[in-house]
Amino acid sequence: MGKKNKRRDEDAESPQLNPNDGNGDDSDNAKKLKKKKKKNKKNEKPKERATVSIAVPASIIDNVPTLDLATRLAGQIARAATIFCIDEVVVFDNNGEPNRDPVMENSDDESGAAFLIRILRYLETPQYLRKALFPMHNSLRFVGLLPPLDPPHHLRKHEWGPYREGVTINGNSNSTGTLVDVGLAKHVVVDQLLEPGRRVTVAMGAERNLDSDLPRQVVSSSKPREEGEYWGYQVRYARNISSVFKDCMHKGGYDYIIGTSEHGQIIKSHELEIPSFRHLLIAFGGLAGLEESIEEDDNLKGKNAGDAFNVYLNTCPHQGSRTIRTEEAILISLQYFQEPISRALQS
Numbered sequence: 630m631g632k633k634n635k636r637r638d639e640d641a642e643s644p645q646l647n648p649n650d651g652n653g654d655d656s657d658n659a660k661k662l663k664k665k666k667k668k669n670k671k672n673e674k675p676k677e678r679a680t681v682s683i684a685v686p687a688s689i690i691d692n693v694p695t696l697d698l699a700t701r702l703a704g705q706i707a708r709a710a711t712i713f714c715i716d717e718v719v720v721f722d723n724n725g726e727p728n729r730d731p732v733m734e735n736s737d738d739e740s741g742a743a744f745l746i747r748i749l750r751y752l753e754t755p756q757y758l759r760k761a762l763f764p765m766h767n768s769l770r771f772v773g774l775l776p777p778l779d780p781p782h783h784l785r786k787h788e789w790g791p792y793r794e795g796v797t798i799n800g801n802s803n804s805t806g807t808l809v810d811v812g813l814a815k816h817v818v819v820d821q822l823l824e825p826g827r828r829v830t831v832a833m834g835a836e837r838n839l840d841s842d843l844p845r846q847v848v849s850s851s852k853p854r855e856e857g858e859y860w861g862y863q864v865r866y867a868r869n870i871s872s873v874f875k876d877c878m879h880k881g882g883y884d885y886i887i888g889t890s891e892h893g894q895i896i897k898s899h900e901l902e903i904p905s906f907r908h909l910l911i912a913f914g915g916l917a918g919l920e921e922s923i924e925e926d927d928n929l930k931g932k933n934a935g936d937a938f939n940v941y942l943n944t945c946p947h948q949g950s951r952t953i954r955t956e957e958a959i960l961i962s963l964q965y966f967q968e969p970i971s972r973a974l975q976s
Contacts, residue, residue: 678854679974680908682717682883683710683963684873686915686922689955690741697771703748704775705956710749711778713963714859717878719910720745721867723925731866737767744768746864753861754794754828755783757812761796762828782853782860786812789837792830792853792860797823806844813839820844830860870919870937871928873912883910888938889962890918891953895946898965903973911962912938913955 685706693699710718720742731743739747747768752775754762763769777783782794795811797819806818811831817839819831830853832846853860867873877883885906903909912919920934935941944962945953953961 677907678851679906680716680879681714681970682719682908682910683715683959684719684721684867684870684910684912685745685955685959686913687720687722687740687742687745688915690745692916696768697774699744700748700768700771700775702956703745704752704772706745706959707749707752707778708776709956709959709963710862711753711780713967715862715963716854717863717865718749719865719867719873720749721870721873721922723922724869739768742866746866748772749862749864752778753780753864755812757786757810758794758796758828761798761810761826778861780861781858784812786814789833791833791835791856792848792858793833795829795831797825797827797829799825809845809847815839818842818844819847821847823847869926869928870912870922871926873910877908877910879908881907883908886910886912886938887966888912888919888934888941889944889958890914890920890934890941891943891945891948892918892920892934893941893943895943898968901942901966901969903966903969905973905976909970909973911966913958913962915955916952 689702690699693702706718709715722740722742731740731746747763747766751759751763751769751772756777781790782792784790784793793811793813795809795817798808798810798816800808800816805822806820807823808816809819809829809831810816811833817831817833819829823829829847830850832848832852834845850860863878865876865878867876874883874886885904885908887903887910889911914920914922918934919937923929923932923934923937929937944965945958
């Protein structure tokens with residue numbers, strides 16, 4: 630009995646082992662490693678988001694008899710691009726002049742390309758910015774008839790979001806900032822000196838607060854996209870079909886190009902395999918198809934239409950009408966490509 634008590638007393642006096650004792654160094658190393666990983670993650674550049682572009686011929690406007698019908702056609706293309714989250718719309722001529730933006734000519738009697746580009750850009754712009762960014766023009770006479778695109782960056786006055794599109798304005802801002810109209814009851818100040826009349830994307834913060842005197846930050850328009858938000862499409866002009874490919878605004882160009890035509894391959898949507906891509910382009914032809922655009926392009930003369938693309942597809946076989954209009958083909962095809970694109974992005 631005395632021996633048992635003695636042993637109990639010895640156990641009580643001996644220090645209790647901590648499961649972490651003897652592993653102090655390991656614990657410190659683990660903490661350091663965790664901090665390093667956190668730091669590296671912070672310094673990591675955001676992964677480049679995959680983009681989908683469409684190329685549309687300007688000639689589709691030239692075949693429309695009246696301005697209001699041409700406006701409706703442009704509106705259909707803008708709606709399709711927005712519904713299917715298209716990042717870029719390229720409007721191409723068959724043989725346009727090099728180094729020329731047709732919209733900049735600002736003529737009342739403008740070309741089909743200039744008209745289509747103007748309407749597409751106008752509709753993509755939030756309503757509260759249009760008056761500041763688009764002067765009155767004959768081509769915009771019937772835009773009021775078109776349904777709104779209603780993408781996420783077209784915020785209403787009562788809505789708050791982490792980002793808003795704005796336009797810089799003349800006003801009494803301080804020497805280090807610029808006033809920006811972001812479509813709210815009060816203008817905001819950004820932390821840069823910018824010329825008036827420039828469209829910018831402003832980081833607004835998570836909580837609604839217009840009374841703060843702290844200047845807000847102008848960010849790249851790609852920032853909301855990097856966070857998974859669709860933020861509208863960009864519009865680019867190409868003088869011919871080969872310029873669509875070679876003047877790509879993305880570094881490294883398009884890594885997968887699809888042509889659409891009634892003469893293309895017939896593959897069911899669920900059987901189509903699109904490889905993993907960074908920048909995908911889907912090209913559409915006009916009244917005479919992509920074949921005419923390729924034939925009239927000096928850089929592609931003698932080339933079969935199918936050879937200009939990674940894959941050349943008929944997305945609407947067994948059609949009942951002898952012709953499918955380009956604006957119809959865009960809607961049909963973008964729906965057809967939905968599943969294959971989703972699979973490619975997940976791979």
